[in-house]
Amino acid sequence: MFIDFYYRLKQEGVPVSLTEWMTLMDALARGFAFSSLSAFYFLARAILVKSETNFDRYDLVFSRYFKGIETPEDILAAALAWLKSEKPLPAAPPTPAALLAQYNVEELRKLLAERIEEQKKEAVKEKRGGPFWIGTGGTSPFGESGSGGGVRLGGESNSMSAVKVAAERRYLDLRDDSITGVRQFEMALRALRQLSTKNEAPMDELDLDGTIDATSRKAGMLNIVWKRPRRNRMKVILLMDTSGSMLKFAQISRRLFTAVNRTTHFKDLRFYYFYNCVYDRVYANANHTQPVNTEHLFKTLNPEYRLIITGDATMNEHELLRPGGTISWNENNELSGLDWLKRLAKMYPHAAWLNPVPAANWTHYETIPPIREVFPMFELTPAGLEKAIQKLKTR
Amino acid sequence: MTTKPGEYKGTGDYIASADLQNIVNVAVALGRPLLIKGEPGTGKTLLAKSIADSLGLQLIIWNIKSTTKAQEGLYVYDTVQRLYDSQFGGCDVADIKQYIKLGKLGEAFAADKPVVLLIDEIDKADLEFPNDLLWELDIMNFYIPETKETIAAQNRPIVIITSNAEKELPDAFLRRCIFHYIEFPDKAMMRQIIAVHHPDLDQILLGQALEMFYTLRALNDLQKRPSTSELLDWVQALALGGVKPDKIATAIPLLGVLIKKDQDFATVLDQLHQKGSGDKAPTPYGVHNR
Numbered sequence: 001m002f003i004d005f006y007y008r009l010k011q012e013g014v015p016v017s018l019t020e021w022m023t024l025m026d027a028l029a030r031g032f033a034f035s036s037l038s039a040f041y042f043l044a045r046a047i048l049v050k051s052e053t054n055f056d057r058y059d060l061v062f063s064r065y066f067k068g069i070e071t072p073e074d075i076l077a078a079a080l081a082w083l084k085s086e087k088p089l090p091a092a093p094p095t096p097a098a099l100l101a102q103y104n105v106e107e108l109r110k111l112l113a114e115r116i117e118e119q120k121k122e123a124v125k126e127k128r129g130g131p132f133w134i135g136t137g138g139t140s141p142f143g144e145s146g147s148g149g150g151v152r153l154g155g156e157s158n159s160m161s162a163v164k165v166a167a168e169r170r171y172l173d174l175r176d177d178s179i180t181g182v183r184q185f186e187m188a189l190r191a192l193r194q195l196s197t198k199n200e201a202p203m204d205e206l207d208l209d210g211t212i213d214a215t216s217r218k219a220g221m222l223n224i225v226w227k228r229p230r231r232n233r234m235k236v237i238l239l240m241d242t243s244g245s246m247l248k249f250a251q252i253s254r255r256l257f258t259a260v261n262r263t264t265h266f267k268d269l270r271f272y273y274f275y276n277c278v279y280d281r282v283y284a285n286a287n288h289t290q291p292v293n294t295e296h297l298f299k300t301l302n303p304e305y306r307l308i309i310t311g312d313a314t315m316n317e318h319e320l321l322r323p324g325g326t327i328s329w330n331e332n333n334e335l336s337g338l339d340w341l342k343r344l345a346k347m348y349p350h351a352a353w354l355n356p357v358p359a360a361n362w363t364h365y366e367t368i369p370p371i372r373e374v375f376p377m378f379e380l381t382p383a384g385l386e387k388a389i390q391k392l393k394t395r
Numbered sequence: 396m397t398t399k400p401g402e403y404k405g406t407g408d409y410i411a412s413a414d415l416q417n418i419v420n421v422a423v424a425l426g427r428p429l430l431i432k433g434e435p436g437t438g439k440t441l442l443a444k445s446i447a448d449s450l451g452l453q454l455i456i457w458n459i460k461s462t463t464k465a466q467e468g469l470y471v472y473d474t475v476q477r478l479y480d481s482q483f484g485g486c487d488v489a490d491i492k493q494y495i496k497l498g499k500l501g502e503a504f505a506a507d508k509p510v511v512l513l514i515d516e517i518d519k520a521d522l523e524f525p526n527d528l529l530w531e532l533d534i535m536n537f538y539i540p541e542t543k544e545t546i547a548a549q550n551r552p553i554v555i556i557t558s559n560a561e562k563e564l565p566d567a568f569l570r571r572c573i574f575h576y577i578e579f580p581d582k583a584m585m586r587q588i589i590a591v592h593h594p595d596l597d598q599i600l601l602g603q604a605l606e607m608f609y610t611l612r613a614l615n616d617l618q619k620r621p622s623t624s625e626l627l628d629w630v631q632a633l634a635l636g637g638v639k640p641d642k643i644a645t646a647i648p649l650l651g652v653l654i655k656k657d658q659d660f661a662t663v664l665d666q667l668h669q670k671g672s673g674d675k676a677p678t679p680y681g682v683h684n685r
């Protein structure tokens with residue numbers, strides 16, 4: 001069954017909807033896809049998959065599902081068969097009834113049948129045997145030619161190449177598996193920009209409510225009131241632990257903040273890394289080859305910066321409490337880790353520590369309670385993040 | 396009656412891959428907005444211009460900022476002007492029509508020929524912004540209560556929407572769109588793109604520059620990988636500066652044109668150094684050595 005393609009996509013985790021599936025049927029019925037199977041590959045992907053992070057899943061399903069299907073008319077036939085079958089629309093929200101009303105299935109059937117007829121005629125006319133496709137020019141937008149770039153698909157012998165290309169899994173790197181609930185995190189982080197109206201921005205935006213208010217108080221004498229626009233003044237330092245399992249969270253945090261920064265535009269956003277605890281130096285990169293003196297941060301980044309630390313705050317007690325406690329072989333701290341943390345907290349009064357260790361377990365580790373006395377600590381969950389943001393907004 | 400736009404085939408100043416051309420045509424034919432994603436500098440914004448040029452249509456650009464509201468796209472009611480006029484006279488303030496200014500979406504609907512409407516960087520706006528636009532984009536008209544007028548599109552505009560972020564857009568919105576992800580160009584395509592902008596470049600120089608450019612892009616840990624725009628600037632600067640091709644592999648002249656962030660600058664020098672690509676590589680700059 002053709003509809004299995006849809007279900008397999010869903011199973012693989014592509015959030016495809018029936019609306020989109022019907023749009024694809026619509027496109028097929030209008031004859032948009034059939035210069036080759038590879039044209040179908042792109043058409044279906046553009047309609048069904050709305051994020052490059054799901055391209056790999058699509059490829060997986062495509063390469064498995066279309067393995068046996070070699071010619072595009074097989075797809076048309078399959079689509080028609082599905083539309084003709086007893087229950088073309090599976091019961092799933094949004095309700096089939098609503099969808100049926102939206103798409104004229106009868107019309108789709110008719111059009112698909114016409115397409116198939118057209119293909120046959122075309123093949124006879126061109127005396128082509130074997131697989132044939134319409135629209136190597138003409139009305140189909142999927143021509144065979146075209147220049148440059150991307151995967152080159154299409155062309156006579158390429159009925160299999162779409163499957164092959166899909167099987168290559170070129171989009172593996174774009175997958176987003178490691179991050180869950182990104183949108184939730186974003187919603188929470190977005191709150192950071194509300195800080196923007198506070199102080200420095202010039203008052204150059206009309207305050208309509210204020211104007212009406214002031215004007216009516218002056219008995220109708222126009223009195224225009226200006227306010228500060230919503231400009232983001234937020235400056236953020238993200239300081240990330242990269243020890244052991246924390247590296248994963250560092251990467252997630254960094255990605256999240258980068259993503260949020262694209263939309264909220266912090267005035268400045270800095271990333272630094274540490275291993276277990278902060279001492280004389282932090283690092284500009286995650287593999288710790290570029291040290292930056294912590295003092296240098298103090299000198300160059302003023303207390304207006306919001307400091308967000310991600311880390312599990314778990315380490316050997318010595319590492320936290322003793323001078324010289326760092327486990328990095330090439331360092332030797334004169335101040336203890338805890339003292340460095342205190343200096344950081346003093347320098348950046350707007351600060352929060354995000355900890356992926358569940359809050360219920362915090363008391364099980366010796367080093368978490370002392371650190372919690374220095375920094376307000378929150379779980380690294382969407383809810384915890386939300387609380388942390390609240391905290392960062394107030395001193 | 397509606398006029399059907401022709402077929403998009405790319406333009407001389409814009410290199411569009413075959414699949415991109417096809418998807419554009421599908422989106423136009425299905426009357427759906429085309430959502431374009433891709434790394435910075437992959438030609439997302441320029442695509443809309445190329446489509447407009449190729450089809451001979453007017454291009455209307457709506458640049459989205461973090462404060463943009465969906466309503467502004469429809470129309471703005473200039474209450475301030477009206478207030479002024481009511482105070483100081485001059486115009487007939489009862490005629491509200493003169494204080495209604497169509498937004499970009501409104502302009503696109505009101506046009507008497509089909510237009511290309513670019514909604515650039517939609518992800519900059521509030522998370523709900525795309526959803527707020529859905530209805531009008533779907534039914535292609537809106538009502539202005541102030542003047543009791545309905546602005547209805549005579550021709551469905553070709554709507555191109557670009558997004559930069561990894562940030563997710565709302566599902567309801569995505570379901571309505573056709574989606575295309577512009578992949579970062581491979582070397583062959585990049586040569587074509589460069590040829591569009593700098594047709595007379597020395598090919599040996601270009602080859603060396605491309606080699607280095609893709610090496611740099613492959614480095615781990617860059618905050619911002621150099622993009623097409625930076626490469627275009629760089630090759631031009633190299634040519635203007637009369638840099639010898641063989642210099643590129645060893646010294647990376649004018650690296651500052653490609654790499655903008657201090658931290659990245661350090662990363663580049665550091666990692667290339669480690670790879671042993673040059674004992675001649677200058678000492679890392681911007682690193683606070685112990």
Ligand SMILES: Nc1ncnc2c1ncn2[C@@H]1O[C@H](COP(=O)(O)OP(=O)(O)OP(=O)(O)O)[C@@H](O)[C@H]1O
Pocket residue numbers: 408409410411433434435436437438439440441442557559588591592623624627
């Ligand atoms: N396919 C292409 N053909 C010709 N020039 C291109 C192409 N892609 C990119 N360029 C060049 O790169 C520059 C950047 O393109 P453009 O501004 O459209 O990218 P963008 O994807 O919108 O980037 P951003 O995400 O930064 O907005 C263009 O000015 C153009 O010079």
Ligand SMILES: [Mg+2]
Pocket residue numbers: 439440441515557
């Ligand atoms: Mg752009």
